[in-house]
Amino acid sequence: MRGSFQTRTIKWSMHYGVLLVYVAVALFPLYWLVKVSITPDDILYKQGTDLLPSKLSFEHYATVIGKSDFLLFFRNSIIVSGITAIASTILAMASGYAFSRFAFKGKFWIVGLMLVTQMFPLVIVITPIFSIFGTLGLTNSLTGLIIIYTAFNIPFATFLMQSFFDGIPKDLEEAAMIDGATRFKAFVQIIAPLTLPGIVATAGFCFTGAWGEILFALLLNSSASASTFPVGLLLYSTRATIEYGPMMAAGVLALIPVCIFFFLIQRYLVQGLTAGAVKG
């Protein structure tokens, strides 16, 4: 029995009502970000709490793009996050495959050590890293950030990739190896295509991690030429003022690449994060 039309309508309304509340709460900060970014300076404080500004303007975007180093910070962020995502994913694929498929001496200890690196806050290692990188000339450089991010991403990315490889039956690459493939070829032609959702999910994880990271970006790189956008955002907050408008506009712009990235990968991501949940 599905109940009368009335009860069904009530159930339906409650169902969607709850979803609506959730979506509204989740998206409100984002809405505020966009709202402030398009509110002209002269009414920003006067109508600070109004849900809709009485006037729209894109002056903050013009300020950010035309009168600041933001495009440079952006470029830096894309370079750092992109290379970090690619490098971490490739390395994690290699190590995750090894952990998934091979038994070797010291495997237990290596896995343990990798877990240990995930256990303490990064702040602890900043000082030694700063002094090491200073000596190596890796401060104020994008390479330094890429190395740090990649290194810190690898343990988790490895575990992630390992779990995806664990989900692929060993039989498949054995069949390929009997069919005449080398292990590497079997990996590239059979295993990698099947773990594509996992590879994309791992890359997405590493990309967003690097995209929003601020601690190392702020401490290692002080010159504008090697700053990433989170550091750039801080420039709008000075001792005297906080320039909300441009800061929000920059924030909105910073969201765009991440949104594009996730839009492109979402098909794989949903598969990836739910893969193995149901035997299929």
Added chain:
Amino acid sequence: MASIAINGVRKDYGAVPVLKGVDLAIDSGEFVVLVGPSGCGKSTLLRIIAGLEDLSAGEIRIGDMRVNELAPRDRDIAMVFQSYALYPHMSVRDNMSYSLKLKRTPAERIAEAVKRAGDKLGLEALQDRKPRALSGGQRQRVAMGRAIVRNPKAFLFDEPLSNLDARLREQMRFEIRKLHRDIGATSVYVTHDQIEAMTMSDRIVAMNGGIIQQVGAPLELYDNPANIFVAGFIGSPAMNFIKARAVREDNRIALYVGATKLLGMPAPDRLPDNGEVIAGVRPERIGLLPSSEAGVAATVELVEPTGVATVVHADIAGQQLKLFTTERLQLDVHQPVSLTIRPADVCLFDPISGERLRVPR
């Protein structure tokens, strides 16, 4: 096509021996079935032949070449996996042509070989489908097709039918056998199902505990098992094992179950000192008579009609045995009956070693 020689093969996983010295010669074109319970080492042996596992000692030769050091891809063998191991992201055609593509075979030769194999297995209409759109039986056929397009030196089968339902299994048994007759390729087939072993093989290799227990034609193993393991493993319903006492009477013995005399038969070449033996009798070799007639007194415990035949569980002096008759008998539980067993149908075993006690002919 090539012969396969397995010489003194041992395999240890750490301190655990899985294969404890296996010797086997498989002739070119022969269909050999490795059978045994799980953990007996049969799959490990197959994987060693394929090159998917290293061996701890011994030698594998395919044709006249030692292959111990060769990677699987260099051994020129094909394998059908229990899971079929079809490449999920490739169509049936791509699955079947993968090995030929790796060998850089010209496209028209690949198309020809795939078509020939597809026709043979009834896969013509499925060439563009992905494995997930196939039924179990079709997947099984594609796995076979992937093996035969290559024309390899030998086929290895690792329990290929165990994921199929009973009816399909019967059909695929027939098809694999027919395919072997058509192609005539050397085949090594692993199964834990003794019916598959009996019906498909030229020779059965019965394994247990990492050791080959007996090698021979199916009926030879059935009629003349070398030990109690083979006797119990081959045949369904399984052979009856009766704990009996042998009393020597000149060059004959009398077998007693408790105080009941089972039968008299020629003495085996040796007997345990205390005379305790195990007498094995196939269920279909036991005759059933109304209780008034001569024979061993027994009572009916359970009657299982299967349609084709009736399995009767009977009790002789406290020991259970099964017998198998194609007659439609009217039997009641606890009904007294007489059983007849011919001496020639009895296999005697040493209860301690499990070895057969041979009766000289």
